[in-house]
Amino acid sequence: MSALSFIIAGMLAAAMPFLLAALGELVAERSGVLNLGIEGMMALGAVVAFIVVRQSGGHAMGFVAAGLASAALSLVFAWLALAVRANQVAAGLAIGILGQGLSALFGKRYESLTVPGLPKLSVPGLSDLPLVGGLFSQDAVVWLGLLATLAIWATLRFSKLGLVIRAVGENPHAARALGYNVIGIRYGAVAFGGLMAGFAGAYAATVYTPLWAEGMIAGRGWIALALVVFATWMTGRVVFGAVLFGAVSLSQLAAQAGGVALNSQLLASLPYIVTILVLGAISANKRLLKINGVASLGEPFGR
Amino acid sequence: MPAPLLSLRGLSKSYVTVRANRDIDLDVAEGSIHAILGENGAGKSTLMKLIYGVESPDAGEMRWQGNPVAPSSPNEARSQGIGMVFQHFSLFETLTVVENISLIVPGKKRALVARIRQLGQDYGLEVDPLAHVHALSVGERQRVEIIRCLMTDPKLLILDEPTSVLPPQSVRTLFETLLKLRDRGVSILFISHKLEEIRSICDHATILRDGAVTGHVDPREHDAHDLAQMMIGRDMPAPRPFVPREPGPVLLELAGLDYQPDDPFQMSLKAVSLKLHTGEILGIAGVSGNGQGELARLISGETRRHAEARDEVMMFGQPVGDLGAAARRRLGFAFVPEERLGRGAIPEMSLSDNSLLTAHGLGLVRHGLIDRGAEDAFTRRCIADYDVRTPGPQAEAGALSGGNLQKFIVGREMELAPKLFFVSQPTWGVDIGAATEIRRRLVDMRNAGAAVLVISEEIEELFDICDRIQVIREGRLSPSLTVSETRVEEVGRYMIGAEEGAA
Numbered sequence: 001m002s003a004l005s006f007i008i009a010g011m012l013a014a015a016m017p018f019l020l021a022a023l024g025e026l027v028a029e030r031s032g033v034l035n036l037g038i039e040g041m042m043a044l045g046a047v048v049a050f051i052v053v054r055q056s057g058g059h060a061m062g063f064v065a066a067g068l069a070s071a072a073l074s075l076v077f078a079w080l081a082l083a084v085r086a087n088q089v090a091a092g093l094a095i096g097i098l099g100q101g102l103s104a105l106f107g108k109r110y111e112s113l114t115v116p117g118l119p120k121l122s123v124p125g126l127s128d129l130p131l132v133g134g135l136f137s138q139d140a141v142v143w144l145g146l147l148a149t150l151a152i153w154a155t156l157r158f159s160k161l162g163l164v165i166r167a168v169g170e171n172p173h174a175a176r177a178l179g180y181n182v183i184g185i186r187y188g189a190v191a192f193g194g195l196m197a198g199f200a201g202a203y204a205a206t207v208y209t210p211l212w213a214e215g216m217i218a219g220r221g222w223i224a225l226a227l228v229v230f231a232t233w234m235t236g237r238v239v240f241g242a243v244l245f246g247a248v249s250l251s252q253l254a255a256q257a258g259g260v261a262l263n264s265q266l267l268a269s270l271p272y273i274v275t276i277l278v279l280g281a282i283s284a285n286k287r288l289l290k291i292n293g294v295a296s297l298g299e300p301f302g303r
Numbered sequence: 304m305p306a307p308l309l310s311l312r313g314l315s316k317s318y319v320t321v322r323a324n325r326d327i328d329l330d331v332a333e334g335s336i337h338a339i340l341g342e343n344g345a346g347k348s349t350l351m352k353l354i355y356g357v358e359s360p361d362a363g364e365m366r367w368q369g370n371p372v373a374p375s376s377p378n379e380a381r382s383q384g385i386g387m388v389f390q391h392f393s394l395f396e397t398l399t400v401v402e403n404i405s406l407i408v409p410g411k412k413r414a415l416v417a418r419i420r421q422l423g424q425d426y427g428l429e430v431d432p433l434a435h436v437h438a439l440s441v442g443e444r445q446r447v448e449i450i451r452c453l454m455t456d457p458k459l460l461i462l463d464e465p466t467s468v469l470p471p472q473s474v475r476t477l478f479e480t481l482l483k484l485r486d487r488g489v490s491i492l493f494i495s496h497k498l499e500e501i502r503s504i505c506d507h508a509t510i511l512r513d514g515a516v517t518g519h520v521d522p523r524e525h526d527a528h529d530l531a532q533m534m535i536g537r538d539m540p541a542p543r544p545f546v547p548r549e550p551g552p553v554l555l556e557l558a559g560l561d562y563q564p565d566d567p568f569q570m571s572l573k574a575v576s577l578k579l580h581t582g583e584i585l586g587i588a589g590v591s592g593n594g595q596g597e598l599a600r601l602i603s604g605e606t607r608r609h610a611e612a613r614d615e616v617m618m619f620g621q622p623v624g625d626l627g628a629a630a631r632r633r634l635g636f637a638f639v640p641e642e643r644l645g646r647g648a649i650p651e652m653s654l655s656d657n658s659l660l661t662a663h664g665l666g667l668v669r670h671g672l673i674d675r676g677a678e679d680a681f682t683r684r685c686i687a688d689y690d691v692r693t694p695g696p697q698a699e700a701g702a703l704s705g706g707n708l709q710k711f712i713v714g715r716e717m718e719l720a721p722k723l724f725f726v727s728q729p730t731w732g733v734d735i736g737a738a739t740e741i742r743r744r745l746v747d748m749r750n751a752g753a754a755v756l757v758i759s760e761e762i763e764e765l766f767d768i769c770d771r772i773q774v775i776r777e778g779r780l781s782p783s784l785t786v787s788e789t790r791v792e793e794v795g796r797y798m799i800g801a802e803e804g805a806a
Contacts, residue, residue, distance in 0.1 A: 160405065163398065163402055163405065163406060164406065166395070166397065166398065167395045167398065167406055170395045170396065170397055170398075171395055171396075174389075174393045174394065174395065175395075175406075176357075177357055177377060177389060177393060178377060178393075178406055178407050179356075179376050179377035179378035179379075179381070179407070180406075286565065286566065290437075290566070291397050291435075291437070292397070295396075295397075
């Protein structure tokens with residue numbers, strides 16, 4: 001297997017934790033709430049999924065439990081940010097740290113244990129293609145994740161629900177004057193973000209690297225947050241950024257394995273640098289930022 | 304006599320610190336254009352929010368077509384047939400016209416587009432349904448708002464200060480629309496503080512002062528002076544007489560200034576030229592959003608030009624285009640910005656500390672330390688001389704009403720005795736009494752030989768105080784018009800671009 005086909009085959013799976021978390025955060029931010037606790041919610045989802053799968057509840061159970069746990073944690077954040085009107089940055093950081101702490105606590109007894117991963121489902125015919133064939137052989141979560149991406153994109157862009165979420169994020173006062181329940185919609189958006197973060201954590205811990213280690217999320221939640229901003233709150237660009245990050249991560253692994261004579265720390269930082277440069281360049285368009293940016297992001301909304 | 308469409312009895316609403324509405328009685332008949340007249344802060348907006356279900360009253364009764372109602376949300380009010388066109392906070396800029404409308408009107412997009420076009424034709428409210436709102440002019444946005452209301456088929460349409468953003472010609476079109484609506488059986492609640500407008504279109508008027516009703520009248524039977532008295536509770540101060548003066552040397556000059564802002568939502572300025580002499584007031588008229596903000600920031604020094612373009616802005620005969628605001632002020636320039644909170648004053652700081660921001664040169668700072676005594680004395684002088692209603696110099700700027708804070712800021716800047724004075728929207732949100740006082744002071748400055756530049760969207764105001772007017776439209780300035788030889792309509796034509804060829 002050449003390095004290139006290795007990257008093509010693996011990039012979607014590598015991108016999945018970022019993609020799921022970033023899409024959830026995208027929805028929350030579009031409604032005007034900045035949830036900085038994504039990292040902790042992923043960590044909580046990861047440990048919950050790992051425990052459930054390990055107790056052989058199966059992956060489906062694991063993902064559901066992880067999603068619910070992270071959504072519940074995100075609702076605590078939402079309560080602080082929306083009902084108590086705490087500072088969203090501080091509340092998000094605090095809840096994020098809480099999530100990481102819970103993750104470490106629950107995961108203590110599972111350190112270094114493993115669970116079985118998921119089998120690949122192949123598209124007949126396409127998966128036998130040379131070079132790109134690996135792209136069409138992915139586990140069920142990747143396929144579902146891609147479907148979810150499409151659904152989120154279409155919802156935000158074409159549906160009434162998406163319109164309302166965008167309206168609430170742009171101008172909550174106007175939305176309220178039109179009779180929309182701004183707080184309720186924001187609760188929903190944040191909970192959805194938590195759910196997706198839980199799935200992202202579950203994927204990282206039980207499918208992508210099915211082995212428990214404390215702190216295994218390792219900053220992926222922060223990358224997801226950055227992706228949303230660099231992608232100027234556009235679904236398509238979030239996908240592009242996540243896949244780019246996944247692909248560059250794999251290529252630096254391939255490069256290390258292939259014995260490229262470069263400092264390994266430098267190689268390891270490559271995905272971050274490339275993603276920041278590429279997305280930084282495409283997000284320099286002020287017009288796009290203004291049109292897609294969320295005007296009320298992070299502002300407390302009160303009656 | 305049939306029951307009134309809407310009837311209020313004893314409606315009251317208090318907020319933490321103010322009683323915004325006290326015991327309001329109001330009857331709106333079917334097929335009537337009914338004015339709610341009052342100054343800023345008289346409680347008009349609160350009353351409309353109660354009727355539209357945005358807020359709930361503390362006491363009182365509301366009847367709709369004879370039946371008691373208590374709308375708890377705008378949805379409920381709309382389903383009963385009440386529509387409202389807001390003054391602020393109502394359209395979403397990043398959405399298209401049809402998307403904005405679909406937020407409250409059910410239906411397929413294609414059907415909505417067709418209905419928007421149809422209503423536009425029927426009522427003279429043409430607008431492109433697929434355009435993004437941020438690309439629309441203020442007048443077009445208002446049309447979108449009205450269309451949005453009409454699509455819910457209201458029996459009562461509430462319009463909050465609808466003419467404050469329109470040039471005179473568009474006001475006439477709006478009035479024609481309103482009359483058509485009335486003839487088709489829609490009642491209209493018309494909120495305003497502009498007396499002549501109310502006299503020309505409304506058949507009833509309810510006058511509010513300090514949250515209470517001070518009169519129900521037929522506005523066609525009273526002159527503006529009567530109405531004003533009911534509205535402010537005392538006689539209007541007379542405007543300051545003009546002393547004819549020969550204009551002196553040029554203190555401010557822009558010569559063919561071109562400016563392309565970084566922000567795509569801002570207006571670029573093209574070949575802007577103006578000359579301001581001592582002893583005159585030059586007014587910049589125009590519909591909001593035509594480049595006033597960009598022009599103001601270039602003159603004030605908030606926007607600095609690079610060194611090669613420094614002679615695009617000349618003050619006191621010196622090129623200042625690359626100087627910051629403080630450097631320009633040191634030359635004898637003073638400035639009252641459009642936004643009081645955040646630009647004119649810091650809301651979280653006391654009035655005293657706000658004095659310091661621009662008046663530090665008047666001995667408020669000694670050896671680099673603040674002289675609290677001098678600061679306090681200066682602030683008290685501003686408060687007393689400019690009739691600022693506040694507990695004292697230590698009050699937070701943000702706690703003052705808009706009009707009072709404006710008086711304070713104008714006072715602070717005038718105390719600097721600038722030779723070149725620039726005011727943007729001097730009387731926005733200021734009650735009539737205070738507005739007249741501010742205008743008198745501006746004329747006083749002119750009579751004393753200062754050069755005064757005023758940006759305003761109120762044509763009448765400019766006609767009251769200016770020697771000359773230039774109109775800004777889409778980032779271009781019209782030629783200078785001498786007020787004594789110009790009619791309001793002429794300025795209006797420049798505002799809407801009908802004089803394009805001539806300009």
